[in-house]
Structure formats: structure tokens, C-alpha cells
Amino acid sequence: MPMTNLQPIRRALLSVSDKEGLVELAELLAQRGIEILSTGGSAGMLRDAGITVKDVAEVTGFPEMMDGRVKTLHPRVHGGLLALRDNADHVAAMEEHGIGPIDLLVVNLYPFEATVAKGADYDTCIENIDIGGPAMIRAAAKNHAFVNVVTDVADYAALVAELDENDGQTTLAFRQQLAQTAYARTAAYDAAVSTWMADAIGQPTPRRRAFAGTLAATMRYGENPHQAAAFYTDGTGRPGVATAEQHQGKALSYNNINDTDAAYELVSEFAPESGPACAIIKHANPCGVARGATLEEAYRRAFDCDRTSAFGGIIALNGKLDGATARAISEIFTEVVIAPEADDEAREIFAAKKNLRLLTTGALADPRQPMLTYRQVSGGMLVQDKDVGHVSKAELKVVTKVQPTDAQLDDLLFAWTVGKHVKSNAIIYVKDGATVGVGAGQMSRVDSSRIAARKSLDMAEALGLSEPLTKGSVVASDAFFPFADGLMAAVEAGARAVIQPGGSMRDDEVIAAADEAGIAMVFTGMRHFRH
Template identity: 65%
Template sequence: MSDVAVRRALLSVSDKSGVVEVAEALAARGIELVSTGGTAKALRSAGLTVRDVAELTGFPEMMDGRVKTLHPMVHGGLLAVRDDPAHAAALSEHGIEGIDLVVVNLYPFEQTVAGGADRDTIIENIDIGGPAMVRSAAKNHAYVTIVTDPADYPALVAELDEAGTTSLGFRRRMAAKAFAATAAYDAAISQWFAHADQGELFPARRVLASRLHAILRYGENPHQQAALYLPEGPHTPGLPQAQQVQGKALSYNNYNDANAALELVAEFRDGPPAVVIVKHANPCGVATADTLAGAWAEALACDSVSAFGGIVAVNRPLDGATAEAICAIFTEVVVAPGADDAARAAFARKKNLRLLLVPDLPDPRRVGVQQIVLAGGLLVQTRDNATVTKADLKVVTKRAPTAQELEDCLFAWTIARHVKSNAIVYAKNGVTAGIGAGQMNRRDSSRIAALKAAEAAQSHGWSQPRTVGSAVASDAFFPFADGLLAAAEAGATAVIQPGGSIRDEDVIAAADDAGLAMVFTGMRHFRH
């Protein structure tokens, strides 16, 4: 079966955008309209002749509309194999009329949940008859056309313009889309029951749905294909919702790195002006200052070599002076909650630079889960949204940190949670002095961070590295004293770390011998 003539259409939609127009187009082509409840009323109000489903089935809509299309007169007309003699005989014997086109969209379950409705109202917005019709029509797409998305109404009309028929290719595309729509609908319902209704964090069956947002140029490498999907239903806005002011389309790596920068700068959403520079998903410079331009200069000074070709995120609308400074080096992406005219003009001279304006910075303490795909499985965990305050810290050395050292410890700790393990972060006066990331042991991370600080001092003509007098954060405990001693050699005077090693006493003794002040958080921040 290829082209199929459309003589009778059943329309039953919750989202009535465009339904009158498509119904008028169907009626103009001599197609009989059958409809239900509110949809029939809307069509009649537009002057269209509509046959009630109740007339088709011989049964009235009942139980507050819960039962109206769940009837053999509907589903027989949808599921019959038209060129099967036995099916044709059954249609004739029972007086069932074929239905050639179904235009359906479902009760607004997700919108009802998002609107804060009570449980009874949410339950009433679980559609039963709609998904059943969609699935029946989609299963029998060899003979029946199903349309579930108002965006496809023009394509439907264009199909019918050929000869009052729809092509098999069109019906197959619409059927695939229809099954995806009912799957996403059921996924939203199952997630609501599991999480909101039953309070299950990890239900026995986890079903999620997402919608294609963009096909990307390629993946992590040019030989890989990639796409960006958005979760169905309510979700935290971020880069996909950003306004791209200029520059070519973002790549897979751009999204990954820019998200790392956005998540880190969000830690300072309520703080002073802050700038984050990220390279390969790791921060290479973070700073706060009285102005964005000042924060940019300090962040760049941490590791100007790695910053080349990096991603920049800021926590304030961009001004012209900061934009001019950023444009002085090659930058791939800049993410900001706004940009004034002078900033936009500065970036416009760098046509390949992508400027993304996000609607808001995400809440770094928001709840949610993250997942990683394994060969043969899926790892799921809650977000690392825990926080540490001064009151949570335990001084374990003979010397307690000074007020400034304590501030530097907490700043470094905030950065460390966004650095790939093993993470070592030196910080002083709200500025990163050196960052060691992704090493197989903590000692090497300490040394690499100190080396970067020494190189920065040499390139800027400073008399000493910024690690001198700094605080150092370690995302996990020091298993041996060597990593801590490497930090002391670099000039750190205070240490913040989780503690919890069987050698904690040795590490504490080494800190005391070096005159360091050290605090334990009792919490680690591994990031792999």
C-alpha cells in the first residue's frame, strides 16, 4: 500500500492551535470531520460541519469524558487491514466505518504538574483514549495517517494537495513521531509517579524522554557524529536556551566546556564580579574582583598559556572594557547573563567568537541526577550539590587559619569541586594561583599547579609565585604527606581537605612541622 485516500478524519486535540485551520483545509477537500467534546465545539464555532464521536459509536461520552473514544467503532475503524477480506467482512458485519486520518494531541499532563496542581487534577490529566487512538492509527500506518504535532499540519495539507491522498513515506514518518510522542508522555507520567508521588529517587524502571534540539557538526572528534537533545518537561535552563549573539554553531566540545564554565561561575551568582576560564572542561583561571575587567585580568594571569582558545564565563553582564580585554586573546566561547552595546561591538570584530547570553545562571545547589553511559549499563547519581561553610570546618593543626586564610580556603574549595580529580587548587585573595587537574596522584597535581604558578610569575615579572602565602584545596584526602609537603614547598600556608585517610595523623604532623594551618571538611568532591 502506497498512497491512501483520506475520506474521514477524527480530530481530538488538547492543544487547539491550528486545528481550525487544518480542519477547514480537510473540509475543503471533501473530508468528513469526526470529533469529540471541546474540539468539536471549537470546529462548530468556526462554522464547520462536524460529526460527534458519540454518533459514530452509538454511545455518549461518559464518566466526565473519561470514556468517549474507547470503542470498537473507533478502534475497529483505525486498526482494520483494509485489503484483508476477513477484516473487511468484520467491518461490514458490525457496521464499522473506516477512519483514514487521526489528528490527536494529548492532555497537558506535564503542564498540569508544572502548574502546581493537586494530585486529583494531575491524575485527571492522564490521557487514556488519546494515546490509544494514536497507537492504533500509528500501528496501522499502512492505511491510516496519524498527526500528533500541530507543526505537521502544513505538511499534511501539502500531502493532500497532491491527490487527496497521503504517501506511505509520510505516514511512516508520522507514525514514528507518534510512537515517540506517546513514549515521552508515558515517561513523564512514570517519572511523576516515581519521584513526586512515591518519593523514589531510583525507581525500578527509569524512563526518560528528550527532544532533538540540534544536529552538531561532529562529536568529540571529526569522525564522530553528535546531536544536542533537550529533556522533555520542566528543566533547568542553560546553554541550549542561551541567545547566541554571534559566531558559528557550537560544537560538541564547545557545549561540554562551556557548560563546565557556566556551572563553575554559577557558584558566584550572588557574589562579587567573577570570571572563569575553562579549557578542556577544567578551569585554568578563576578570579573575583571589584570589576569584571579586574577579575578577567586576574583569572588570565593564573595560566595565560592554557587560556588560549578557552571558554570564558562571567557572573555579570559584560561591559565594553571587559569585552575588549577578552578579545585580546583567542577565545572560543564567552558565556554571560548579558552584554551591553559596547561589549557586543567589541565582540563583533571577532566574527568566529561565540557570544552566548544565558537567561540566568543555574542554581549550583539545585537537586537532580546525573548519568554516565557504560558498556552494558548506566550509572546514575545525585548531583554534587552539597556545600561547606565555615561552621562545618574542623581545625586539625596546632595553628588555626587566619581570617584571610579561611576565606582563601573556602574559595579554593569551591573551585576544586569543579576540577577533575586528583584536584589541587591554590588560591589567594579571591584569585586562583595554580590549578592541578586530572593526575593519577595528588603529589603530581600539587607540583603541576605550583609549576604553573611559577611560570605565571616569570611571565608577569612577579618577584614570587602567587602560591606563596596561598591556601591550597585538595578535593580528596592526602593519602600520604608528600602532596601536602609539595604544597608547602610552593609556599602555601593553609590547607583545606576532606580528611578521612588512615594516615591523617601523619599528614597533620607534617602540616604542623611545616607551620601550616589545616582544616578538614569531612566531605570530598571527586569529579571524574
């Protein structure tokens, strides 16, 4: 039987944890003569506002019990939500058992995600798992031929507009949209619970894993114009592009978001107390990263690594954007600038750049915060821990006759940190706290070494220098050198110290080549593949 289109709302059940907008919604429903059922704190709030409310306990004949765990799990609630109004048997059962139809369910769930985010203990988290709410939501959503289910405060206005437009009724299309949102909400809720529980009981690879997100933006297209795309947030609140405030410019594109995330995750590696730092990203790879005495100096030093690639790139800063830095950035076209903060002068300068997007996040991301990363493959999903690996000077193993200087060690660790954010095979040349050559995403490590050196030479010529920027530099390799040829390419470019994981079958051969070249080399015992 085809589902009926317009359906009136005569009776509603309102029971929410997030009480924002509840009184205003109930007042509008009451003005339409809709009977309102409610529970607990929601009922109390509505009565205090002068709205007539019937307790669910009065409908079921049972009081709320077991600390509120049992209040809506009753046939007179679920029967009112699930009954098919055009089914004679259902209608007869309702009449026989005194079940009144419920045409509108407004429920949002116990704040489980917020409870976990606050670091609550296990028992507190368990108590914040909603049972009756998801059960009612799923029942109402299943019966969307007749029942409206609202699970988000953001949908209150749409509900009121629908009732206004249709003289107190709703269309099937509207109820279908509400039902889809409702099922997504309960799925996301269950995903949050199962993900938390897997971690709480020490199961890093549970047999089943659920994923969920909340729509933040619909994109004009994805990586290419023929691909549909959208941006979803995961609710973790991690500082970055997902939480940033956009101050100006058109909406971010799919590629903008991907690249901005890469830029901010990289610059967040450098704590403000260690000094100003800047990262410039193009196509998810850094084309320049540097420290400086000021943010402006850090930007200019990063820019001088590869000015050509920096054009139309993404710039991330680890401190408050100031006027001097904004003026320097304004000298070329930039897609996005992201920083924890921006002062008034910087915003005023950028206001003249209508195509530039300025984002502020309020904080840097924690580069050592454990989290999961996901990548879809055909028929499945790859899940792993985020690469939060770090090494300190004390953990480095010098394997050559030549010892690195303190200054070289600082640059080696800087290069190693940048390398974690460069697509494999990755080679990064650094001198005096700034990248001077980056080779990314090549099938051969030798090619990465040579490409980075070639870019360095081109940049030196553009700056009017007689020697490549890589002369006297240090170099980082994200994985071991399988042969000495990649190392020698770096030596030919002018590198005088090397940092790499080690662990190759030919480590002895590579170490011998480094000794013969008279350079220092350290092993980290850790690699940073990024595919």
C-alpha cells in the same frame, strides 16, 4: 504483504491539548474535503471558527463521561485506526460494525510535564496523565501502512506540504517518520510520568527507569569527525546551554555544548549578590575562575591564572555582559561566551568577532536544585543525584594548631567550590578570590599538585613576576590526601592553608605534616569526586 505507498486522507480525528495552529490546520484539511472528527474543547474551537466537525460521541454512540476520562476508548475509534485496509476480514468487520476508517490522527497529550513543572499536587498531576491519547497514538502508529499520526504542532506544516506535493495523499516514508516520532513521544510521556511518580512516592532507585529527550540540534559530528552526534533537551528548563539564546556565531559543536555546560554550571555557584564572577573552561575543566569588583576585573583575574589554556576556551559570567568586559574578552580568540544577559554595547563589540558564539540564558542555574545525572556504560546506565553539596564556614573543622584567617577561610571556600567542577584528582590553588593554579584529572594527587604549581610558575614568569602565583595561596583537594606527599607538594608551592574532606587512614600523619609546616588545614567531611 508489502506495505502500500501512497494513501489518501479522507477522514481525520483532531483532539489536542495544545491548540496552537489547530484552526489553520483544520481549515486546510476541510478545504480538501476531509471529514473532521473531534472532541471536547477542540471541537468547540473548530466550530467557533466555522469549520464543520462531527463529535466523536456521535461516532461511538456514547457521550464523553467520567470528566472526559472516557471518550475515545471505543472500537469505532480504535477499529478505524487499526483496521488494515487491504485485509478482507478487517474490511468486513468494519462494514458489519459500522466502523469508518480514520486516515489521520492529530493528537497531543494532556500537559503532564508542564503540570509537574508548576509544582502541582499529587492528585492534580494524576488527573493530567493522558490515557486515551497515548492509546490512539500507539494504534495509529502501529498501522502507519495506512494511517498518519501527528503528535507535534511542529509537524503540521510538513503534513500540509506532503498533501500538497502528493495530491491529498501521503507516502509510506512520511508515515513511517510520523510513527517513529509518535512512539518517541509516548515513550517520553511515560518516562516523565514514571520519573515523577518515583520521586512522588519516595523511590530513589526504582526497579525500572526510563529516559527521554527532544532533539534540539543535529551536530556535524561528535567529539571527533568520525562520530555522529545530536543534542537533546530534557524539558526541565534549567537555565544553561540548553535554554540559551544564541545571538551570533556558527552552530555549537558537541564539544562546545559540553564545555559551555561545564562553564555555566560552575559560574552559577556564585550568586550575583556576592559579586561579579567569571569562569574560563577548557576541555570541561576550569583553567581560571575569579571574583572581581567588576565583570571585567573578574575576567582578567581568571585569565591570568592560565592564559595559554584560556585561548580558544569557553567563558561564563554570572552577570550582564557589558562593553568593557566584551572588549577585554575580544583581545584573544574565544569559542563561546555565556551570560545571563548582554547589553547592546557588548553585542556590538562581539558582532565583529564572527567566530565567537554569544549565548544568553536569562538566569543562572540553581546550584542546589536536586536533579539526576546519567552516564552510559556498556550494557547499562549509571544514575546518581547531581552533586549539590555545599559547606559553610560553620561546618568546617580546623584540625591544625594554626587557625586559618578570615581571608583564608573565604579563599578556602572559594577553592572548594571550584574544586567541585574540576576532574579528579583535583587540586586548586586560590589567592584573593582567584584561582592561581589548577591541577585536573591526574591519576596521582601529587601530580595534580605539582602540575598546578608548575602552571602557576609559568604564568608568573609570563607576567614578569619573581615569585610563583601560588606563594601565600590556599589549596583545595577534592578528596583526602592518602599520604602527606600531596600536601607537602602544595606546601612547597607556597600554600599556607588547606581544605580537604579528611577521612584517610593517615589523617593523623597528614595533620602532623601540616603542623610541622606551620600551615592551617580544615576538613569538610565531604568530598567532590568528578570523574
